[in-house]
């Protein structure tokens with residue numbers, strides 16, 4: 001069974017094993033179902049930067065936070081740029097970006113906090129969401145890893161930042177890799193394939209297979225991130241991997257690739273209830 005489990009309210013999947021194991025934790029990934037948005041953004045679009053009506057996006061985001069037991073004032077997000085910058089949430093960051101993209105945490109793809117009642121969110125339509133939890137120090141995080149963020153090592157940088165900032169060990173960190181475009185659908189150029197080979201070396205033979213024509217490859221970006229997280233010191237048994245493909249499942253997800261760029265965004269979310 002996939003670690004991301006569909007709920008009765010079908011606008012979200014939940015990391016139910018994590019939530020059962022650690023009762024303070026709330027974590028999951030929204031779907032495209034059950035929201036207010038129309039047409040290409042039908043219907044649970046959580047991205048304010050894609051041309052949707054802002055009131056609809058905010059209604060969807062608010063529903064996601066509130067149905068999970070958090071106020072919308074705590075919904076905190078960044079302006080994602082496919083980079084590897086990571087922000088440790090300060091009190092003044094809480095609520096950033098919830099009403100307007102210009103107010104989001106600037107140029108950042110990774111968010112970390114040890115604060116309760118901060119609903120961390122980041123946005124996806126094919127890119128890989130990475131979730132982090134360090135239970136001993138009560139630190140949560142989420143990072144946006146498309147191929148650019150992946151080769152910029154945002155996953156390992158999240159692990160290093162948690163370990164250094166909170167004085168813990170990678171062996172005490174758990175990670176989950178969420179729904180995203182699968183190797184079934186993710187064809188990339190030899191330029192991208194070369195960058196993947198640079199970061200994982202020999203192991204690239206596990207994540208790249210020949211594509212539909214010369215110079216094209218099918219890339220398994222979930223496995224690439226899993227390898228990088230394992231190299232960073234997370235134990236193999238502590239990494240959950242979703243096998244849901246956003247491009248195969250446009251009934252359930254937005255897909256930038258499958259829908260030619262005009263589509264909505266899902267939200268990866270993680271938060272801690274008061275201890």
Ligand SMILES: [Zn+2]
Pocket residue numbers: 181182183184185186245246247248249
């Ligand atoms: Zn697919």
